[in-house]
Amino acid sequence: MMNWLQKLFSNPSDQLTLDLTPILGFQPKNASLYHQALCHSSVDVSKYGDNERLEFLGDSILSTVITEHLYHNLPEKNEGTLTDIRSKLVRRKTLNDLAKKLEIDVLVKTNLGIKTPPSIFGNALEALIAAIYLDKGAATCKAFIIDKMISPNFSLHELEKEISSYKKHFLHWAQKKNKDCRFEVLGETGESHKKNFKIALYLAGENVATAQGSSKKKAEEAASKIACESLDV
Amino acid sequence: MMNWLQKLFSNPSDQLTLDLTPILGFQPKNASLYHQALCHSSVDVSKYGDNERLEFLGDSILSTVITEHLYHNLPEKNEGTLTDIRSKLVRRKTLNDLAKKLEIDVLVKTNLGIKTPPSIFGNALEALIAAIYLDKGAATCKAFIIDKMISPNFSLHELEKEISSYKKHFLHWAQKKNKDCRFEVLGETGESHKKNFKIALYLAGENVATAQGSSKKKAEEAASKIACESLDV
Numbered sequence: 001m002m003n004w005l006q007k008l009f010s011n012p013s014d015q016l017t018l019d020l021t022p023i024l025g026f027q028p029k030n031a032s033l034y035h036q037a038l039c040h041s042s043v044d045v046s047k048y049g050d051n052e053r054l055e056f057l058g059d060s061i062l063s064t065v066i067t068e069h070l071y072h073n074l075p076e077k078n079e080g081t082l083t084d085i086r087s088k089l090v091r092r093k094t095l096n097d098l099a100k101k102l103e104i105d106v107l108v109k110t111n112l113g114i115k116t117p118p119s120i121f122g123n124a125l126e127a128l129i130a131a132i133y134l135d136k137g138a139a140t141c142k143a144f145i146i147d148k149m150i151s152p153n154f155s156l157h158e159l160e161k162e163i164s165s166y167k168k169h170f171l172h173w174a175q176k177k178n179k180d181c182r183f184e185v186l187g188e189t190g191e192s193h194k195k196n197f198k199i200a201l202y203l204a205g206e207n208v209a210t211a212q213g214s215s216k217k218k219a220e221e222a223a224s225k226i227a228c229e230s231l232d233v
Numbered sequence: 234m235m236n237w238l239q240k241l242f243s244n245p246s247d248q249l250t251l252d253l254t255p256i257l258g259f260q261p262k263n264a265s266l267y268h269q270a271l272c273h274s275s276v277d278v279s280k281y282g283d284n285e286r287l288e289f290l291g292d293s294i295l296s297t298v299i300t301e302h303l304y305h306n307l308p309e310k311n312e313g314t315l316t317d318i319r320s321k322l323v324r325r326k327t328l329n330d331l332a333k334k335l336e337i338d339v340l341v342k343t344n345l346g347i348k349t350p351p352s353i354f355g356n357a358l359e360a361l362i363a364a365i366y367l368d369k370g371a372a373t374c375k376a377f378i379i380d381k382m383i384s385p386n387f388s389l390h391e392l393e394k395e396i397s398s399y400k401k402h403f404l405h406w407a408q409k410k411n412k413d414c415r416f417e418v419l420g421e422t423g424e425s426h427k428k429n430f431k432i433a434l435y436l437a438g439e440n441v442a443t444a445q446g447s448s449k450k451k452a453e454e455a456a457s458k459i460a461c462e463s464l465d466v
Binding site: 052053055056057060061063064067068071078079082083130138210 | 285286288289290293294296297300301304311312315316363371443
């Protein structure tokens, strides 16, 4: 009996199962999938493989589960608003923060020590989603995403309010950071009824985004959106 | 009996069900979902609503079903290759072509006549995927995507060969179109062990993409990828 107990607790596979069970809300079956999900390519991955393929799968599953959740829970919102809310939920920073909040970060194996960038934890969370999907199926995976990640941390209606304008959001952020920010019209083409404007957005003198639109306002909004996403604003 | 038959065939809802059954390989249950999926916002949508929210959902489902298919069927490929193959399968042009091949295009209601851009058919196909998902569940929807859209039309290994280099692919396309194409280094920053190159891609004198990378080669490849995607090359 003692032998069996010792074996259980000294076996790293079982230790990970024990650590993950309260986080996931269920007991993993196929432990090796979870080991792989939490294994960054910087460590020796000869046993389980690194988590990059799982991340590829988990990223997509996460996006679809959130898409379906928004589709059902915001029946009055158009696809533009739904797309914006989804972007906010699946962006890199959100996932990195959630990985820490769920205490996934301390379970991730990397060789980068304190230099480990937070994106590695967000990526591991995506890989973990794929592990859950492959191990326990779509329903358990959906429940993890909605009940553990989304519902306790976000209000859909608050998110919707936040993303009324990317331009406003970006300018506000630039002001807070004390960075000079300006738009510049690069070109204007087309007949009067079908104009097209190309607009560049500069932050502290550097071109951070360029976008087009049928009005200056639309092109500025599109450029701001690109900037928000690429700079994780 | 005659009356009942007449009613069946003159009822547009049932007509759509009849038209769709051979295309889908099963009989739709909730006809109104399919009406909505095939209803572009340019027509009177007061009865079923337009297909934009369904398209938002279907686009995501399609991407995840393909992601899972690639994950399982190409176990030796890394996430970079899988991402590239997926891009090719879910790109606008592929969907527009598939909509025509499946003869979805003739079922789409628009008010644009012969000016209807092909993307409206691709979008309707995405909306149709969501309708199937909501009407018949995940398994039927997966089977439609894999058995009707992907397997008869694409070889994963051929796709993989095609996307060995976006730069090669883009230059080849530009040459065929007789368009001048060149890369320009916009900037080079960082120490020698951690360089960063910013490169612009010009097509017929117009900047079509800008990207960064740790080598000129990587930045050129990244810019070519952006150009391939945005220009549907």
